[in-house]
Amino acid sequence: MRKSELVILFSTAILILSACGKKSVFGHVEVLGHGGNGLEIVNAFYHDNSLESIELALLTDGCDGVELDVRLSADGTLWLYHDNELDDGTNGTGCVETSTDEYLSTLHYSSVDQEALIRLSDIPKSYLAEKKVYIDGRSSISCTNGTADMNTFVNEMVAFQNVCLASTEIIVETRNDQWEVAVAAAGFTTIKFITHFDQYADVLMNLPTVDIIVVTNETISKHNISQIHDDGLEVIIFGMRSVKSTREAYNKNPDGILADNLRTAIIEKH
């Protein structure tokens, strides 16, 4: 064997061994699947907020919970749907908030597997045992430019919590400050989304009931997160799709991450 071949062989072996030896442990950071098993990403087999996607995420070893987008139907039932209008991602038209349960139950996503739209109550409660359920409560109705009924939302959330197992932790985010206060008053752990750290001071001042701050990875630094921790609040980061950004997010020491690429996020943690 020639010298150059030996060098190539040796460097390849070193590369593989060094790759195998890498270990990043961020045991305290909770990994939550964004919309189930990931939002609009090719690695995720199923459409976000579908039963298949949620089940796959919850049963994957290392997944601590899921983030779900919840909307109230015209009949006052909580349905899982991310986009504003049904035309955007399903075979239906209009909005969830203006549609009846009977109509919504006939719809499916316009994805390759054509997963059905589901109610929040359709998720098997046993799958949620010892998991965190991050509810993103959507208050605005784009079809009417109105707002969904706050009391119905809160009552439905309480009803859902009552049928869940005691080990299931439900945390709630809404973009509506009024809803945020009402949800906190109902006894839920509440989350506030901020687009930039500059908004954090306003949240502290106007919404003292908030327990968790959720923010994109790009707009927050490790120092900002440590400031939030000093105030006794928790931080969840989202918006990571690559290995690099996921690693960056872990290094900022948040309390949780919303992972679009769930497998990457779990591997990076372990």
Next chain:
Amino acid sequence: MFRLILNRCKKKHFQSFKALSILTAPLRVKRRSVAKNSRRKDYIVRNVQKSNVRFLVIIIFISFASISNAQSIELSAGFNRLDYQAGVAYGHRWNHFHLTSKLEFGVTSTFGQGRMMPRISVGSSYFLLRKGLVDFGPEIVYAFSRQRITFNSKTAHNWNEIYAGYRLQIGRNIKFVHSVNGGWINESFYSSALGKRVNYNSLGIYAQIGVSYTF
């Protein structure tokens, strides 16, 4: 009769007789105990069996190689729904029929995250079009990949893929290779929560480009 021939040889060709007597003379056997002889016999039988197996493998390999029109080694890069893949393939070709076995690794997982993700695949294609330097035809592929997600190897995820598509090869000895396949992908793993194995199915795609050397 044999003795007669030997006698004639003895007279006419003394040297040849010497050679023949070596062949016909009884073998000198060392005096050994029965047990030692039996052990030696077993040892010889085992070695003969081993060499037979080796011989059979060599015969199969040579026959495969001799009846195939060409063999090839291929370096390829591709992607599926799980990761980017890079690997090496070994191919056999009989006229229009082409058989490939391939070993790949998920690039992001293996090198980016230090978590091995091997993918083994076998594929066969039938070149309907063989014009000049161009070979083109349908292809079917089966692939299996595996990855440990957490420290617990019991809950490692397995993926089975069965695809159909096309394969294109351009070149003489050094060929540019390209294939696109689509089909069924299955993810299965042991769920600690349910205490059983779970399966999830979806549609998948696999596309690759590569360079092969035919010999």
